[in-house]
Amino acid sequence: MTCLKSLPLAAAMLTLAGAAHAEWPTDRPIEMIVAFAPGGGTDIMLRTLAPYLEAELDAQFPVLNRPGAAGEITYTALSQSRPDGYTVSSLNTPGFLTMQIDRKLRFDPADLCPIARIVEDPGTFIVPASSEFQTLEDLVAFAKENPGAVSIGTTGVGTDEHMAMLQLERTAGIDLTAIPFGGANEAKTALLGGHITAIGLNVGEYATSDKNAMRALAQFAEERSVLAGDLPTAKEQGFDVIMSSERGLATRCEVPEDIRARMAEAVDAALANPEFQAQAKQQSLPLSFQSGADWQAAMPARLDRYRDIFALIKEGQ
Amino acid sequence: MNTFDLLMLGFSEAMTPANLGFCLIGALLGTLIGVLPGIGPTATIAVLLPITFFLPPLAGIIMLAGIYYGAQYGGSTTAILVNLPGEASAVVTALDGYQMAQQGRAGSALAVAALGSFFAGTVATFGIAIAGPMLSSFALNFGPAEYVALMVFGLLAATILASGPVLKAIGMILIGLLLGMVGTDQATGAERLTFGSLDLFDGIEFTVIAIGLFGFSEIIANLERSGSEGVKLAPMSRMWPTREDFRRSWPAVLRGTGIGTFLGILPGGGATLASFSAYSLEKKVSKHPKKFGTGVVEGVAAPESANNAAAQSSFIPLLTLGIPSNNMMAMMLSAFMIHGITPGPSVLTNQPEIFWGLVASMWIGNALLVFINMPLIGLWVKLLTVPYRLLYPAILLFCCVGVYSMNNRIFDVLLAAGFGLLGYAFRKAKCEPGPLLLGFVLGPLLEANLRRTLLITQGDPSIFVERPISLTMLAATVILLALMILPSFRKKREEAFQEEEA
Structure with missing residues (x-):
């Protein structure tokens, strides 16, 4: 009895649900x-x-x-x-x-x-314009001779910059020092003040920075990003680092x-x-x-x- | 072109009817959200950001900047009238401002705050115009080591902030440091004091603590004292500051402006640190430091001019280097970028009308704000005559809406309520919450920078004495500490001598 009674109700509800469904996306x-x-x-x-x-x-x-x-x-x-x-x-x-x-x-x-x-948005490593490093290779060569002396600004453990840094350490066999910052802008400030060697940024963030003040060393993508067509990838420079x-x-x-x-x-x-x-x-x-x-x-x-x-x-x- | 020509170019840009209009809209809107506790300029600007896309670049940026410094003016209003600091930088304004309001001098306090802010804004604006690029290169010299020294100095200065016993102040600072630890550790990713709660993952918001400790606990205390009748205010003596008020305010405004302009340039917590430092300094140089916290006009004048000066000078790193010094400036950076402008030295040379137009509009905006705020003072003060049984639910409601709207979650409101109870307990124990908040703000900065410094030097602490700025500040800290300890040391010794003689 109860079953029979609720059947039409269920049917009505189904139709209602169906109607609401059909109305997507204008219902609310x-x-x-x-x-x-x-x-x-x-x-x-x-x-x-x-x-x-x-x-x-x-x-x-x-x-x-x-x-x-x-x-x-x-x-x-x-x-x-x-x-x-x-x-x-x-x-x-x-x-x-x-x-x-x-x-x-x-x-x-x-x-x-x-x-x-x-x-x-691929990652990059950025150095100040006044830095002696022109390519990723320069940085790697220096780090090989001075283990731990190259400091890389990141935005914390396990973030994209940090993972890019770890990949570079592994593929190039070097020892870098990660310096955690509260955000990309804090890291940028420390970079421009000459307190750290390089920072990790995304290409999008780099594109909106003042390019007279800093220089990108490499982008960590399979192919060059539309935003930075003239910046070589890490792979092109011989380092297997992929991070975006x-x-x-x-x-x-x-x-x-x-x-x-x-x-x-x-x-x-x-x-x-x-x-x-x-x-x-x-x-x-x-x-x-x-x-x-x-x-x-x-x-x-x-x-x-x-x-x-x-x-x-x-x-x- | 010399600076004067450039400034004239700026004024001609900023004085166009459209730009004047947007400046006024921004200033009005800023005052409004500044008055409402919890609803901060950052969220407001984020919501308005897409709209500025349809405006000319300069007009959009002028409007957003107006919201920012307008909020600095508005923020002091609730701090003074109902002991509710809407912004971190208005916390110390509440200490003496609220006392003044209770003595029937709300009008004086508001007027001094507005005029002090205007003066500071004017000085800082011209500071940007004349010395902006030079100041920003100085700010860059501030590395992790210098921050450590600055924070140590700041924490010591926090003990001056309290009018009670030093031991209680230190206790409150320690609680503040502990609260600052809550959240994910930046350097290792470990969760600290989160008790497995997702909501504590990013730590506690400043506003939650400030509204709880100041706003909520004030309401509880008032209800306890006098029930729904509320506080019996002294009759409104006069609207306008007395000559005596002016005489005592102006040196405080001068000092506040200096500190604010300087600390505002430094990235991270500049405006907050500025108002705290300005208050501490006033108390230190005052002939009657004991009276601070009971409604002295310097206690309003100094922090209010400091936070407004800092609000202006925090534009310096953004405009000259393209580096935002706080969340607000990051938002301004987005506003520039929406129009394809990358702030930095190249804007100064290629698009001088943007930089100078903004600088000029800041001064105009500050002048507009004085005109907006002065007549409003009468209106705000009338608010105090609203029966307390009607006023406090409204305050509670605004606080809750404000706290909720920061992250859109109810957890923050409950947390603020918890801090309200804690604040009430502190009141009963005669512990002042000011040092707690400063510890909360400075602690995480100190920790992060200390770790950064030692990571960079690979564990060698000698960097702190090798770098001149850091060395100077650490020396100042030691001297300050010695000054604090010596008098009591002397007193104790005198007592000992007297005992010997007896």
């Missing part, structure tokens, strides 16, 4: 959670992108900052959201991958599916496949918009679209590489 605003404080690179990128996504999908994209724990607070919030396509978040590597190595996480990384990669940070968007894997596909299409279309490209160029965003599926497929290999590097950190301690 799509919340875009940014894992970093307002004003950071990821925040500005997504705030710049949001109006173009709004135009593509005819929906609203309010931005909400949930900074903390290198993104874990945001990823946890995303993994607890309803899988209806109305919540998306920023996704950053290497942070999203490295936190899976050394921490007990409060969310399951397998719950999060990337929608699209927007930017890939990627920024994109993600949502829950339980969000229906077709919605995720439409989101990715919208991102792709927004990135192709010449107006957006002009803005991205002014902000020195190294745009590099990759579909969510491709990005996700590339992640296990990256994760393995980072695991190897983290093993080096453990050895050092």
Whole structure:
């Protein structure tokens, strides 16, 4: 009896759910959670992108900052959201991958599916303009003769700069000293004051710095970045160092496949918009679209590489 | 072109109706968010950043800069009226400002704060114009070793801050240092004192502690003293500062401006350190140091001029080197970059109208702020006549909204409430929270820089005495310490002698 009674109700609810589903994305605003404080690179990128996504999908994209724990607070919030396509978040590597190595996480990384990669920004090593080092080789040669004397400014243990430094140490057989700073700008100040030898920066950050004051030695990408076409990669100089940070968007894997596909299409279309490209160029965003599926497929290999590097950190301690 | 011509170029840029308008909008908006506790200029500017894309570069930057120094003016208002420092740099203003307000001298305190800020802003602006590039190269000489010496000096100066016994002040500093440890250790990635909580992973926000210790505990104490009737204020004696107030303020403003301009250039915590140092210095040179904390006008004039001077001079490293000295300046850097301008020496030569236009607009903005704030003082003071049973829920609400909006999480609000209770306990124990906050700000800086220094020298501490700036500051610390210990030493000795004679 009860069964029979609730059947039509269930059917009605199903239709309702179906109707709500069909209305995506105009039912309500799509919340875009940014894992970093307002004003950071990821925040500005997504705030710049949001109006173009709004135009593509005819929906609203309010931005909400949930900074903390290198993104874990945001990823946890995303993994607890309803899988209806109305919540998306920023996704950053290497942070999203490295936190899976050394921490007990409060969310399951397998719950999060990337929608699209927007930017890939290779790392670089920067020296002051007055430095004697012209190439990465110069720096390596000096470090070989003076173990530990070359100090590299990083933004902490296990960050991209630190991992790039560890790779260089291993591949060149040298001993460098990592100096942790609170952020790239603090490190830059110490570099210009001549207190440290070099700092790690992303190409995007280097492109917006005063190039008369500092010089890049190498970029740590497979291929030269669009932002620095005349800067040789470390591989070209004979050192196997690959390190880049990627920024994109993600949502829950339980969000229906077709919605995720439409989101990715919208991102792709927004990135192709010449107006957006002009803005991205002014902000020195190294745009590099990759579909969510491709990005996700590339992640296990990256994760393995980072695991190897983290093993080096453990050895050092 | 000489400096004068360039400054004229700047004024002609800044005086266009559109730029004047944006300057006014920025200053107004800044005052507003400065008055609201917790809602800081950083978040406001982040939200407005994409809008500036549609403005001409100079107009956008002028508006954002206006928000920043406008907030410095506004921030003192709540500190003085309801003991709620909205910004780190307004904490010491609350010490004497709030006492003045309770004695019916709120108008005087607000006027002195606004005029002192204006004077300091003017001096610092012209400081940027004349000596900007030179000052910034000095700031670069400040390496990790120099910071260590500066922080040690600052921590010692913190004990002067308190009017009570030195032992209690040291205890509060130690608690502040402990709270500063919470979070992920930068050098090893280890979690410290987080108790496995994700919310403590990045440490505790300054605003959470400040609003808890000052704002919440003040409300609890008021309710306890007088129930919902609130504090019985002395009748408003007069709006405008007395001649005596002016006479005592101006040397304090001068000293505050000097300290603020200098410390503002240094990256990291410049404005906060400036206001704390200015207050400590006033207390040290004063003929009646015991009266500090009971509503002396110098205690408002010095820190307020120092933090405004620092707010202006923190633009120096950004404009001349392209290096932002704090989060706010990082946001300004983004504002430049949105327009494809990379701040640095090349902007000075290639686009002088941007640099000089901004410098000129800062002075205009400061003048506008005095005009905005002076008539408003009457309005703000009226706020105090609102019955306390209506006023305190409103204050509580604004505090909670402000704390919540920093990271969009309820945890911070609960934490602030916890600090409110702690602050109430401190009050009962007659411990002042000022030194705690300074310890909280300086501790992490001291630790990080000490580790950096020793990493760079590979463990050799002799760098601290080999570098002249560091040596000078460490020597000053030793002298200050000796001065603090000697009088009591002498007194004790005299007592001993008297006992012998007897």
